[in-house]
Amino acid sequence: MYDVIIIGAGVVGCSTAYWLSQYEMSIALLETHNDVANGTTKANSGCMHAGYDPQPGSLMAKYNVEGSLMAKELCEKLDVPYSNDGSLVLAYNQQDRQTLQELYKRGIENGVKELYILDEKETRKLEPLLSEKVVGSLYAKTSAIIDPWQYTIALAEVAVENGVDLKLSNEVKAITKENDIFTITTSKGQYRCKYIINAAGVYSDVVHEMIGEKEFTIIPVRGQYFLLDKNEGEKVHLTLFQCPSKYGKGVAVCPTVHGNMIVGPDAETVQFEDLATTTEALNYIKERSALTMDCINFRDNIRNFAGVRARSDRQDFIIEESKSVKNFYNLAGMASPGLTAACAIGYHVIDWLNTKERFVKKENYKETRKKVRFKDLSFEEKNEMIAKNPAYGRIICRCEQVTEGEILDCFNSPIPPQSIDGIKRRTNAGMGRCQSGFCGEKVAMILKEKLNIEFNEILLDKEGSNILMSKAKEGDY
């Protein structure tokens, strides 16, 4: 029996687990998939928004601004790539300029610091390769970019080290309550607890209605992306948004913390968690991105993907105790700026729990994590590492220069990877321009050996994504 069970190990669930794990309470974190950060969390632009976008007074405004302020220090503690280069909202005409003024005012009201309206010349000085059509911008200096899956994995790893029971591959099937004790039935077993935190993303309405009444609806909104080679990444320095207009919110062109360029998303309501990319949407994104930069070479695209945002029918985050189920707390509707807000949302869950009973902080808890990134080490440090462990001297992923040592490190971490993509999200192996054409086989064989599984059990990512089907014929030689 646990004090708290968190449903969903995306960035919101993991942030909640991270902060709660500092208190004297027993916690389980349930996740449908075989890894954390495997839903909406892994498929977005990686932007930490400044907070000028949400309506003043909304939960989105409150948690966005607070999250944006917390993120830098948190990423340092967790040793997660974070880059605070700022963002621009680009204006194309007089009406856009007015919109920029409104966004500026909204930002100030939301408490966003370091916002500036720039003229064309100042804008181009910050980002020289913008299209001819740009006439000005809103510059938000506090906007940042992060690696969303490393961030979430780090939050979860520290939570696990502080005693949180992470239950992967546990899809929640039913929830019952008797004498104030919840029983959660999953695909793997049954777990009991006093409090439930619902962070089930696109499925948070479904999970809530397993025991409660309909209080909100999640509308899955798909967004597609291009991820371009680092050659293209050199062209962009700031996160570049287009001014929202009657034609929609526009698509963003952003750098990633790894040095690539990411272009997208569009926004399309879908019926379920449909992660397919489509020709129509990709063409739309390509076309719209030219307004920001018309020199993007899409021949240097290395990957397309889609993410599904969990937009709620309230046009805001839902952060509240269920009205129909006592001791059941919803963290739902985490559409953009959900990634930015997640750390602040998780941080405040204790405030609600403390209205129920008094939880005290542990004497000893971890709040930091360290990770070896061989590529970023100095000449001397590289040699020191190799002297300690020769596996750091063997490159597995040539595009991203990831060593065998770093891949082996994952298997000694609190949440060992279960798939090739699990290794990718932890080390960047396979994320580069050859998209694992060269290293995929090496990584697969390491995974097979470390997990002690058969070749036909090696997964690319989720359950069912087995990469090898049969053995080659054997003959007499």
Added chain:
Amino acid sequence: MYDLIVVGAGPAGLSAALTAYENGLKKILVVERDKEMGGILNQCIHNGFGLHLFKKELTGPEFAGRFIEKIKETDIEIMLDTMVLDMDKNKNVYILNTNGYKKLSAKAIILAMGCRERTRGAIATPGDRGAGVYTAGAAQRYMNMNGYSVGNKVVILGSGDIGLIMARRMTLEGAKVLACIEINPYSAGLRRNIKQCLEDFDIPLYLSHTITDIKCTNNRVSKVIISKVDEAYNIIEGSEIEIKCDTVLLSIGLIPENELSKEADITIDERTKGPVVYENMETSVEGIFCCGNVVQVHDLADNVAMEAKKAAKAACKYILEEKTFVREIKVEANKPITYTIPQKIHLPIEEKVVDISFRTNKVLDKCVIKVTNSNGEVVCKYPREYVIPAELEKINVPVSLIKDEQNSITIYIEED
């Protein structure tokens, strides 16, 4: 200090190192990232290698073996399991292996890193993102190096040679190869491979078609939708065909791998994605040469090995002799020729002829390749029965005909 450092021990690197040794260089180092020499040849267990160079049909490993055995008789130093992480224009090379991270220097460098396969992202093929989509070379590695097959019902996108070879290989291993889909109206692979790998196994080749959707069931490929395209590569509505399959192999082109070359400020030709080279395979940085698929994608390993010899001889000359040339001219290409190797020629040079190779992006029957000087006068011509994009075309231009040229020569093709 080494005389020569060769980066890569595939057919280009091995042939270059051996030639340099035979031409009198003493301190030669070959750096190879894999655990054995041979490069991509090790996974090419089919035959067809060596016909030009050894007048014999060899498999890839046998072809590599010819070089490896000879190299073992020399005192060429080989560093395996070693990756070059960085390089500069002063010919310093930074290598990483289990012994440490070191800086090495050489009088000359030969780049022979080969190429990589284009991926699904490069052509933005839409659809689901489960398992079951591989580049043909990756599937070949699983099959021939690890002994595992990636799937049972296979559709091949692109008709590059590796895809064709894998169509046959997967079929022989009991898989059903349902179709080979090529967006161009012509095949990207060698004629002999179309015959021996598709036609002989009754595998249909769909020209002017592409995959317009990949569908997964339970996170593994379950079907593809293919559609016909028009001359401008626009998808023709209503032409969709559904093929149930569990695997898609991509054979949609190769890209020379020049991230290291860029570190040394070597000028890259946007058309080839390889270094701009002179007739002796020297790059824009003096003393750094290159050969094989790092320069341009070749059809045959034999040609790679021969180009490597040229680079090695030039590297020896660079180290051991005074240079003869004082100026350079450009080699220009007119449509449908997409590029030429070399892009520049040093003058004057001792050689009697300059080899110029190129590809077209159009199938041409009976035609004449012509070389003109900067006044537009034809200096030499080469009749051909056909020129096709899948086959690298080569001409030998007598140096005597271009030796007085000041600016450039131009190569073009006229159909009869």
